[in-house]
Amino acid sequence: MPKNRLKYILILAFGFGMQFLFPQQETYCNPVNIDYTYMIYNAHKNLSYRSGADPAVVKFRDGYYMFVTRSMGYWYSKDLTDWKFIKPKQWYFQGSNAPAAFNYKDSVLYVAGNPSGTMSILYSDKPEEGAWQATPSILRQLQDPALFIDDDGKGYMYWGSSNKFPIRAKILDKAKLFKPSDTTYELYNLQPEKHGWERFGENHSDTILKGYIEGPWMTKYNERYYLQYAAPGTEFNVYGDGVYIADSPLGPFEYAPNNPFSYKPGGFINGAGHGSTVLGPNGVYWHFSSMAVNVNIGWERRIGAFPTFFDKDGLLYSDTYFGDYPHYSPAIGNKKGSFRGWMLLSYNKQVKTTSHVKEYMGQNLTDENIKTFWLAEENNELQQVEIDLEKPSMVYAAQVNYNDYRSDMYGKIPGLHHQYILEGSLDGTTWQVLIDQSTNQKDVPNDYVELSVPKKARYIRFTNKHVPTPYLSLSDIRIFGKGSGKAPKKPKNLSINRKHDRRDLMITWDLVKNAQGYNILWGIAPDKLYSSWLLYETNSLEIKSLNTDQGYYFAIESFNENGVSERSEPIKVN
Structure with a gap:
């Protein structure tokens, strides 16, 4: 040439x-x-x-x-x-x-x-x-x-x-x-x-x-x-x-x-x-x-x-x-920051850890609650977390959220950084690296990383390399992608009761088989369902945020690691 x-x-x-x-x-x-x-x-x-x-x-x-x-x-x-x-x-x-x-x-x-x-x-x-x-x-x-x-x-x-x-x-x-x-x-x-x-x-x-x-x-x-x-x-x-x-x-x-x-x-x-x-x-x-x-x-x-x-x-x-x-992301043209469609693969999945302290167990890492956390007995490179996604799934991204447990740190401290490796496996024996942050020099307390190429995995393994805090503590490891099964069906029998205190309203519906959770959506018109409330497992919700002189429309959908159901037709409540 x-x-x-x-x-x-x-x-x-x-x-x-x-x-x-x-x-x-x-x-x-x-x-x-x-x-x-x-x-x-x-x-x-x-x-x-x-x-x-x-x-x-x-x-x-x-x-x-x-x-x-x-x-x-x-x-x-x-x-x-x-x-x-x-x-x-x-x-x-x-x-x-x-x-x-x-x-x-x-x-x-x-x-x-x-x-x-x-x-x-x-x-x-x-x-x-x-x-x-x-x-x-x-x-x-x-x-x-x-x-x-x-x-x-x-x-x-x-x-x-x-x-x-x-x-x-x-x-x-x-x-x-x-x-x-x-x-x-x-x-x-x-x-x-x-x-x-x-x-x-x-x-x-x-x-x-x-x-x-x-x-x-x-x-x-x-x-x-x-x-x-x-x-x-x-x-x-x-x-x-x-x-x-x-x-x-x-x-x-x-x-x-x-x-x-x-x-x-x-x-x-x-x-x-x-x-x-x-x-x-x-x-x-x-x-x-x-x-x-x-x-x-x-x-x-x-x-x-x-x-x-x-x-x-x-x-x-x-x-x-x-x-x-x-x-x-904001810079991605024509997408307007919309939901990517990657579902949570790790919700409530079983967790094994090399160690934990008291009630701060590994199961807190998949409960979708930033207020609960895992605390390791030691802060070293021997500490690992393994999550079983139960079925092989395509992993597209992960978010590792660190927790401050007795950190004893104050002010803007230069040089802080987090290092870890996240691996995936289909059989729990042979592992491939999904995210390698082992040489990372950035301070990333809520580290979200999108895989350059999605990988299929059933098991996810987190290996600690370095945290800047005295203790190793994480609130959640969240794995996003697409499951191999079907999305759940649309919820049925949505019932809405606006209370005597018009600021309050109770919603119930039938539980959907294989659903992780539900989105309740509401707004002042069928095409203005601008508010939403995501919740897991339960089939009722009390909403206390309404304006007394306003009528509303409500709809519901279910979701799991495979996708989102059809949305119900909006129901008007005066």
């Missing part, structure tokens, strides 16, 4: 075809796998845990920046999937708290969120370098701020984190370096007597404590203003985001009938509240929000990412359907 032709082929391969040699990971899986910071503000209680919450995600020039509560810095991504931590040169000493961020015409990036509630607005035109300056204006008594600058250059600061006070706002004079107005505008507050989802407690248990309204975020779409807010409490499975809509930045605001628009009460990890909405690749919006771990303390959290849309009637909604299963 002539040298020039060979050179040309190599250039083409390197410049255009390397994705075939090193394919881009086309899926992601919640929780988002970033190097979460160890929190410091409960160190006096010897509570050591990672957390990431209250994400403010904005696009600035050629990429996206994500600011997260008390993380001692922030993350940068080109595609909303692969994130790199940036340690800033100037920053809030204890990290930002429930941060605000705004991109002003791609010239300046603004951030606010001092934990004290008294702050200047920081700004930078080189955030990728970590260089920041502060405006001289001091904003006071602001918890959970949200900065918004309208197209006409007028600035607004929204804030709120209280079970008493409403979402409030001030006008900011941008020409005077964000000097706030003397007037404070009170916009709206919780109405739990009308909006069931605003009630405090796990599953909106309606405790004597009032719910918290917090975390505002403003999105402008088609000349309308969508002011989002979180309720009722970050530690609960029902933490979600609602939205009020107006024709001007200060209202008057109208409650959206499909609230909460971001809601994920079921599945492996719960919660979809206190978030931010950003226009991502391919013209699709994404809502980044907080998800509860709540093992060491209620403030132990992770970040979730959900594709988000405005429907033909201007209603905002996030797609949390199968919200902690693999979905198409």
